[in-house]
Amino acid sequence: MSETTLAKGYEPEEVEARWLTFWAETGAGTADPDAPGVPFSIVIPPPNVTGALHMGHALNLTVQDILCRHMRQMGRKVLWVPGTDHAGIATQNVVERALAAEGSSRHEMGREKFVERVWEWRKDYGGRILNQIRRMGASVDWTRERFTMDEGLSKAVREVFVRLYEEGLIYKGDYIINWCPRCQTALADLEVEHSPKKGALYQIRYPLADGSGELVVATTRPETMLGDSAVAVHPEDEKYQDYIGKFVKLPLTDRTIPVIADAYVDREFGTGALKVTPAHDMNDFDLGRRHNLEVIKVMDGEGNMNEAAGPAYQGLSREVCRKRVVEDLKTAGFLVQVEEHDHSVGECYRCKTVVEPHVSPQWFVKAGPLAAVARSAVETGKTQIIPEQWTTTYYHWLDNIRDWCISRQIWWGHRIPAWTCETCGKLIVSRQDPDACPCGGALQRDPDVLDTWFSSALWPFSTLGWPDSTKELKAFYPTSVLVTGFDILFFWVARMMMMGLHFMDEVPFKHVYIHALVRDAEGKKMSKSTGNVIDPLVMIDKFGTDALRFTLTAFAAMGRDIKLSEDRIEGYRHFVNKLWNAARFSMMNLPETIPAASLDGELPLHHAWILHRLEEMKQSTAKAIEGYHFNEAAQGLYSFLWLEFCDWYLEMAKADLNGEDEAVKATAQKCLWTVLSELLTLMHPIMPFVTQEIWSHLPGHEQKDLSKVLYPEARPQHVKPEAVAQMTLLQEIVVSVRNIRSELSISPGAKLECMVRTGDAADLATLRANERMIVQMARLSGFTAGPDVTAPKASASAAAGGNAVFVPLAGAVDFDAELARLNKELAKTSKEAEIVGRKLANEDFTAKAPAEVVAKEREKDEMLRGKVEKLEELKARIESLKG
């Protein structure tokens, strides 16, 4: 495979497939807890088994992979745990849909058969997203892949549940919760999405039972009035003082309900009188508890009215019932007015059905004590959230946390380990399935399962083998960093913090890196229903994984969303190809055996310069990645490769490589090989495939697996800042000749002379030493430099720093064009010079600004003044020739 030539264009598809197989076979991501090195560990945010890879995953995986590959290069012992979660509601929905298509249902099948069926489904389709993760090039440890429903993790879930119960942090009770009438299960507060809806505010007359008057209440849900058990007013509301303690007759029913006083009531809203329906409204439920009101459920679990709603309404859906109630109220004269009213309505985040507050027996985690610990871990810096701005959000949520409803009335998930005795009613929560109640009675197991997030909350330690004490736990907990989007900061991150601290006594991760959300080109959230999704796998097929990864990296600036479009990915494919071609060129010029030429002595400027820049790149790239500034790493590498390595260094090295001097050639080959090799290493974490492919063809490396090559060591002997200044001078001269050529419309092929007049001995030395390079880069037929070069009459001119550049012209010189050119340059330069001059003339500046800043300004001033002087001189020359 060690061809020293590369194909003309980079073909990602074939290359990626080949290296994916290679890395799979060699177990590239497999971690060894016993290996030496400082551990670095990440647990993947487990994607939903029913899911398919989307751009959010692609970014998330790219970031994690960059970190893991980089840390391996730094000699760290890296573990990246992959896996999926069982997504209770979503998965159950998917399988139920399949059953419906077959004309069956879970109820028909029974619980056991249904769960079996879900396992089958997961066996067939659950691997899809894992394969997609593979295609991203994610260097995870496949030997440690986990699933929230697998045996080990289920054991952890059970242990946690039992312990929390024993500690009094889990309790069961009749409470009002969010209920999805379609999914037929409870939802946690977080699983309810609120969206504004146009609705109406109805005012209804409630006559006093003693006939002495009436109260008008306002509501957006008139149908719930059938379950009202009180009317509440503010205790200090003067207009209602006389009503408190009296009773009203509830219209459409034969019930009489009390008027109570509670400060919760907002006197300004509506009429200031609130109907209270404890069974069907969260706030009314609390109110009802405070006042011991009756909880009257008028709806069943499917959102239909039940017997308690009265014979006229029983069996109606909540929507139909609303219409009927309004009509009846109107007919009976109880409806005072109806006005338009916008309010927010909660919907199930899985199926978008309007949720119904519902009173039922549920299990809760007492969140307060856990939240306090989770908060202080961030306050004290044990866990750092990056970017920092998210800590406020994190605190805010923990400070206002409510108890977490963890039971779900579905079948797919971890079944709650609780049993009730049919004889004595005793509740048993146990690690082992009990056979019978101590009283001898038969036991009935709680039918509910746990919220999926309950098991996800244990992920950082359950995946490492907890509750057993394993090598993995010892080596890799706490994990180094959690990489995720802010959308699950509460769902997941905060809960992992609570559980990790409670059960491990240590934070689950030292850093939390919150990355951007990927949006479409217009900034809209990508969603299937909007039809604006960009499928990462389609992009990979089209442009290659590296192009996609590089694009996401380049745009992954902290604290901002990414607007992604196909064009951008296509653009970065050009970059991948540029790298490929630079390597292709290099290899055409490299021998099988890399010359032993030393790079440590005095080197020609272009070598010294690129080696110096390479040293800077090594430093800045590592710093950027380790500081989570991924876009900086990408952008730095982009411009280094394209603008410095390709546009200048390779072009200059051509002269050496094509020349006759074997020693010069050997040095160039060694330098080229060195820079390319190390550059590939630096780019590898971002673009694993193309770099690996090139590396495998590059001669002189025994380790053919780039993913195992360490980060290049610093070479202090190559740090030569003065090389940059000298190179800048060369570049300025070359660019000024090119500029003359372009602006005076001289064909690129025409050979030109160039002479530079310089009074600076150092500059002169640089120019003389690099004559050959200037000739090559500016396409000259000859170059001379000296302190007293005289300008030929017919010549174009420019200023490079304080030096005058002349390009003799064969034909007639267009003096006006030449003057225009010089004037343009002069205007720009003198404007800059003026600004700096004003600054230095300001005594406050020279007195108060730091000495180094002032020194820098003086230097700049000198340079600019020299340039202005030169330009004026050149202009005067043209004017005299013209005149």
Add this chain to the structure above:
RNA sequence: GGGCGGAUAGCUCAGCUGGAAGAGCAUCGGCCUUACAAGCCGGAGGUCACAGGUUCGAGCCCUGUUCCGCCUACCA
């Protein structure tokens, strides 16, 4: 209602502790120069949302305003 973020070139965005306004794409002109036309060379393009303030110096810090996002909340 509370909180957070954004406003910089035509577009998308960098600009990390205040010290000469940057990149990519698009655009204009010229090039098939033997790694790359998925390319090369050169150019043009900005009152850093607005108004004040602090400072020798502000895109960056402070105050206020406008316009966009997002999160969060029990106003029925």
